[in-house]
Amino acid sequence: xxxxxSETLLEVKDLKKYYPMKTGFLNRGQQHLKAVDGVNFxxxxxxxxxxxxxxxxxxxxxxxSIIRLHDVTSGNIFFDGTDIATLKERDLxxxxxxxxxxxxxxxxxxxxxxxxxxxxxxxxxxxxxxxxKEQKEIILDLLNQVGLKEDxxxxxxxxxxxxxxxRVSIARALSVKPDFILCDEPISxxxxxxxxxxxxxxxxxxxxxxxxxxxxxxxxxxxxxxSTKIGVMYLGNIVExxxxxxxxxxxxxxxxxxxxxxxxxxxxxxxxxxxxxxKGEVPSPLDSPSGCKFRTRCPHxxxxxxxxxxxxxxxxxxxxxxxxLFDN
Amino acid sequence: MxxxxxxxxxxxxxxxxxxxxxxxxxxxxxxxxxxxxxxVGESGSGKSVMAKSxxxxxxxxxxxxxxxxxxxxxxxxxxxxxxxRSIRGNEIALISQDPMSALNPVVRIGKQLTxxxxxxxxxxxxxxxxxxxxxxxxxxxxxxEERLRQYPHELSGGMKQRIMIAMAISCSPExxxxxxxxxxxxxxxxxxxxDLMNELKEKTDMALLLITHDxxxxxxxxxxxxxxxxxxxxxxxxVKDLFQNPKHPYTEGLLGSLPKQSEGVxxxxxxxxxxxxxxxxxxxxxxxxxxxxxxMSICEKQMPPYFEVGIGRRTMCWLQDxxxxxxxxxx
Numbered sequence: 005x006x007x008x009x010s011e012t013l014l015e016v017k018d019l020k021k022y023y024p025m026k027t028g029f030l031n032r033g034q035q036h037l038k039a040v041d042g043v044n045f046x047x048x049x050x051x052x053x054x055x056x057x058x059x060x061x062x063x064x065x066x067x068x069s070i071i072r073l074h075d076v077t078s079g080n081i082f083f084d085g086t087d088i089a090t091l092k093e094r095d096l097x098x099x100x101x102x103x104x105x106x107x108x109x110x111x112x113x114x115x116x117x118x119x120x121x122x123x124x125x126x127x128x129x130x131x132x133x134x135x136x137k138e139q140k141e142i143i144l145d146l147l148n149q150v151g152l153k154e155d156x157x158x159x160x161x162x163x164x165x166x167x168x169x170x171r172v173s174i175a176r177a178l179s180v181k182p183d184f185i186l187c188d189e190p191i192s193x194x195x196x197x198x199x200x201x202x203x204x205x206x207x208x209x210x211x212x213x214x215x216x217x218x219x220x221x222x223x224x225x226x227x228x229x230x231s232t233k234i235g236v237m238y239l240g241n242i243v244e245x246x247x248x249x250x251x252x253x254x255x256x257x258x259x260x261x262x263x264x265x266x267x268x269x270x271x272x273x274x275x276x277x278x279x280x281x282x283k284g285e286v287p288s289p290l291d292s293p294s295g296c297k298f299r300t301r302c303p304h305x306x307x308x309x310x311x312x313x314x315x316x317x318x319x320x321x322x323x324x325x326x327x328x329l330f331d332n
Numbered sequence: 333m334x335x336x337x338x339x340x341x342x343x344x345x346x347x348x349x350x351x352x353x354x355x356x357x358x359x360x361x362x363x364x365x366x367x368x369x370x371x372v373g374e375s376g377s378g379k380s381v382m383a384k385s386x387x388x389x390x391x392x393x394x395x396x397x398x399x400x401x402x403x404x405x406x407x408x409x410x411x412x413x414x415x416x417r418s419i420r421g422n423e424i425a426l427i428s429q430d431p432m433s434a435l436n437p438v439v440r441i442g443k444q445l446t447x448x449x450x451x452x453x454x455x456x457x458x459x460x461x462x463x464x465x466x467x468x469x470x471x472x473x474x475x476x477e478e479r480l481r482q483y484p485h486e487l488s489g490g491m492k493q494r495i496m497i498a499m500a501i502s503c504s505p506e507x508x509x510x511x512x513x514x515x516x517x518x519x520x521x522x523x524x525x526x527d528l529m530n531e532l533k534e535k536t537d538m539a540l541l542l543i544t545h546d547x548x549x550x551x552x553x554x555x556x557x558x559x560x561x562x563x564x565x566x567x568x569x570x571v572k573d574l575f576q577n578p579k580h581p582y583t584e585g586l587l588g589s590l591p592k593q594s595e596g597v598x599x600x601x602x603x604x605x606x607x608x609x610x611x612x613x614x615x616x617x618x619x620x621x622x623x624x625x626x627x628m629s630i631c632e633k634q635m636p637p638y639f640e641v642g643i644g645r646r647t648m649c650w651l652q653d654x655x656x657x658x659x660x661x662x663x
Contacts, residue, residue, distance in 0.1 A: 058518035165607045195374035196545060200589030200603035207600075222518065229591035229598065266523035268548030270575065270590055281527060282520045285488055 012082075013184060013216050014047040014070065019079035019089075021065050025290060037290050039065040041240035042079075044316065047233075049183075052210065052217040054231030054248065056224055056263070058286060061237040063220045067186045070218065071103045072096060084183070101131040104177035108189035110169030114161040120147070121157050124176045131180045146175040149212075150205060167198035171205070178209065187219045191226060203230055224267050228252050233322075236260045239289055239297040242316075246323040256325045258302050296328065304329060335405075336539050337363040337386070337507060342399035344378075344385045353611050355381040357563035357619075358399075363507070366537045370550035370571070372586070373560035376608050379543045380429075382560075383511045386541075387426050388416050403507075421452050425500035429512035431492035435484040442480030445499055452503040467498040471528060490521035494528070501532060508533075509541045514549065526553055547586060551575055556644070559583050562609045562619030569645035579647040581624045618650065630656050 020043075022036040040062045047053040055063045069076045072088060081089040088099050104127075107113040114123060124146060125139045134142065144154060150171040161169055170190060177185050187206070191199040203226060209215060221227050227234060228248045235242045236251070236259065244257040255261045262280040282301045287293055293300050299309040306328060314326045344356040356378040363369055373379045385396055388408060401408045403423060408416070420426075428434050436444060445467070446460040455463070461480070468476035471494040484492060493513060500508055510529065514522040530553060533540055542554055550557050551571055558568045559582065567580040578584045588602035606623040609615055615622065621631040630650050639652035650656045 058520065167607060195608075196547070196586055197374060197589050197604035198607070200601035201605070204601055204603060224519070225591050229601070262520060266519040268522075268526075268546060268552045270547040270551045270587070271592075279523065279527075281523050285490055285521065286518075 011049045012046050013049045013051075013084060014218075015080075015082040016043060016045050016066070016070065017080040017082070019043045019066065019069060019081065020077045021062075021069055021074070022077045035290055038240050038292065039289060040069065041292075043237075043240075043242050045235050045242060045245060047184075047216055047218060049216055050210070050214045051232045052219050052230055054227040054234040055218065055220045055237060056222060056227050056234060057237035058222065058263075060239075060286060060289065062240040062289075063237050064188055066237070067105075067188050067218055067220050071105055071184075071186050072099075073105075101127075101180045102183045103186070104180065104182040104184070105186040105188065106170070106173045106177050106190045108192050110166055110173050110193065111161075113173055114169055116161050119158050119160050120152075120172055123161075123172060124179050127176060127180045142179065143175075146178055149178065149209065150175045151201075165198075166194050167201060170194060170202055174202075174205070174209075178213075178215075181213070182215060184216045184218070187217055187221075189221050190219075192221065192223065199226065206230065224264065236263065239286060239292055241297060241326065243298065243327065244323075244325045245316075250320075250323055254323075256319060256323070256330065257298075257327050258304050258329070259298050262303075296326075334365050335362050336365045336367075336403070337541075338400075338402040338405075339386070340400045340402070342382065342385055342401065343397040344381050344390055345395060345397050347393045347395065351612050354614055355394075355563055355611060356385060357611075357614060359560075359563070359565055360399075361558060361565060361568065363539055363541060365506070366533075366539055367556065368533060368540045368542065368554050370554035370557040371541065371543045371560055372545060372547060372550050372557060374545060374608060376611070377560040378563035378611075379560050380511050383426065383509050383541070383543055386509060387420060387424060389426075418452075421448060421505065422503050423505055424507045424509065425503070425505040427493075427496050427500050427508065427510045427513045429515050431489060431496050431516070432484070434496055435492060437484050439483075440480065441482055441484065441487070441495055445480070445495070445502065448499055449502050463502070464498075467502055468495075470501075470532070471495075471498045472524070473498075489517055490524065493517060493521075493525055497525070497528065497532070501536070501538075504536055505538060507539045507541065509543070511543045512545070513542075515544070515546075522549075529553075547575070547590065559586070562614060563611060564619060564648065566620065566649070567645075567647040569642065573642065573645065579641045579645065579652070580620075580649050581626055581651070582620045585623075585625075618648070626651055628656065 019040055021040040022038050025035045025037050027033040027035050043066055055066060057063045068074055070081055076089050079089060080087045083099055121143060124143045128134060128139055147156060152171055191202050194202060219227060219230055231248045234248050234251050236244045238259050244260045255264055262282045265278060265280045284301050287300055295311050296309040296314050299305040308328050314328050316324045316326045317330050318324050319330055340360050342356055342359045346353040346355060359382055371379050384390055386401055390396055396409055442464060445464045449460040449463050464480060465476045468479055473479055473494055514525050544550060554571050557571045557574055559566045561582050566582050578587060585604035589604060591601060592599050604623050609619045617632040617634055618636050621627050628650060636648050636650045638646040638648050641647050641652060
């Protein structure tokens with residue numbers, strides 16, 4: 005197990021995704037919305053990498069770029085050593101099987117006209133063609149794994165609760181035995197008591213199959229619980245990466261500090277973190293500030309922050325931060 | 333302390349084609365002047381329907397079947413629309429979860445805000461404009477004169493929620509019901525909004541009923557909390573006391589399913605198995621019996637009464653009754 009952990013499965017290098025926007029009189033002007041603007045990170049096999057940030061920071065775009073749901077503007081995505089960022093759809097197909105996704109809204113991501121059997125057998129049919137009998141066997145196994153029963157097999161999505169639907173989504177993702185699953189806010193739409201069920205299940209599946217997760221969420225306490233490493237995103241950039249415990253006990257970037265201090269702590273015994281209330285709101289990604297993008301809300305902004313874009317500095321082994329406060 | 337709001341045995345149902353959905357099944361509590369009280373519960377626990385019942389905003393096919401809602405000792409149920417209009421806004425105000433759908437998208441912010449002020453404060457338009465600018469400043473909106481001329485779509489979610497708060501406090505209500513006021517917002521904006529509400533509360537001494545599913549929000553902002561499940565209040569008590577020492581298995585389960593923020597150790601989460609009860613055919617006994625790890629034979633047969641378990645604390649659970657314990661599944 006330890007050996008597997010150290011192998012890199014995914015390496016993202018200077019990933020950029022710009023969306024062209026028409027602006028101005030009669031849409032003649034053209035601007036770029038920089039959803040993801042140079043993101044670097046690696047995920048090791050069997051690990052869970054958490055990506056956190058506020059809405060609009062580009063975390064979902066990163067996830068979707070990695071599984072190539074859309075084309076990227078520039079940059080590399082090395083999946084098991086191969087750069088899949090520029091692969092053509094035909095060459096991509098074998099990687100499609102190895103990368104699966106679970107999305108936030110289980111109401112929207114399951115086709116309402118297909119029953120559970122059809123939903124889960126679809127990826128099986130696309131990636132190899134087992135007989136109906138084999139399919140049924142595989143699917144029953146999967147249902148068992150995600151805590152659903154055999155009599156759920158021919159039911160339709162509307163007959164399930166949110167938590168059960170998310171289980172179906174997870175079973176569908178697992179059906180083709182992927183190496184990597186993108187979990188894009190998989191528990192945000194669920195109730196607290198059901199969230200824990202799904203999180204435990206994801207952990208069990210990982211322990212059993214050694215699958216790697218990219219876990220995107222805005223619920224910071226759940227992310228800490230499930231992730232090995234965490235990246236914090238702000239306006240299209242990763243501003244800090246560290247192991248999950250390190251990030252929560254020793255946050256360095258002013259944005260990470262503010263983000264963590266804003267979590268309402270349910271434990272009334274615990275000492276309150278000093279609340280850092282950020283002023284203002286996230287600037288528009290169409291018109292992002294020069295230099296460090298966080299400087300307009302940063303309590304420690306200096307003159308250099310407006311001029312120079314801070315680069316990622318490794319402060320300690322495995323703890324990287326992009327902030328001028330840590331320049332030497 | 334004087335009681336501002338008293339609710340007795342409130343039952344609200346929706347009469348749908350499939351049958352009667354009993355969203356609120358007998359809720360009773362009181363709220364003192366200037367108090368901040370939290371209501372937590374999962375989706376479908378009846379917390380929003382209860383809030384709407386208090387505001388008399390239940391429309392067909394919904395109906396308040398039973399109970400009394402007393403504001404200053406006066407029953408709101410059965411009042412005419414005209415009478416209610418003078419109470420809503422003036423005495424009770426509601427902020428809802430989704431500021432995007434609470435504002436009219438084709439009317440300028442200024443008009444929506446002054447409409448309320450003109451109606452309830454009986455002032456001229458010019459003065460209302462002045463009050464509106466003042467209010468926006470109070471809720472921390474920069475360049476308020478400009479904002480008044482904008483349409484809702486030009487503002488961000490946090491900004492819209494500030495407008496909603498400004499609207500709610502425009503007639504200085506004695507009670508503000510905030511139904512998931514920060515659920516649609518990011519954490520840093522959530523912190524701003526909660527801070528603002530606390531600040532306003534300090535200034536005006538209004539009572540706040542904060543409805544949320546986030547135990548953290550309750551822990552940080554409320555004095556007293558009620559835990560709702562299946563249309564009923566399962567447990568009630570002072571926040572600190574209740575969170576540290578829950579007396580109902582449901583509260584215990586909710587707290588157990590949250591990740592513990594301790595260093596180094598990764599404890600496994602303890603989820604509550606199963607899913608919430610079907611309110612179309614609610615169980616005869618305790619609504620939580622089907623998911624409770626301590627279920628006893630009586631739990632499924634008979635609805636438990638409230639047991640006093642300390643100062644200001646009550647819980648609806650048979651475990652508190654020594655004589656009813658049969659020890660069947662109970663460890």
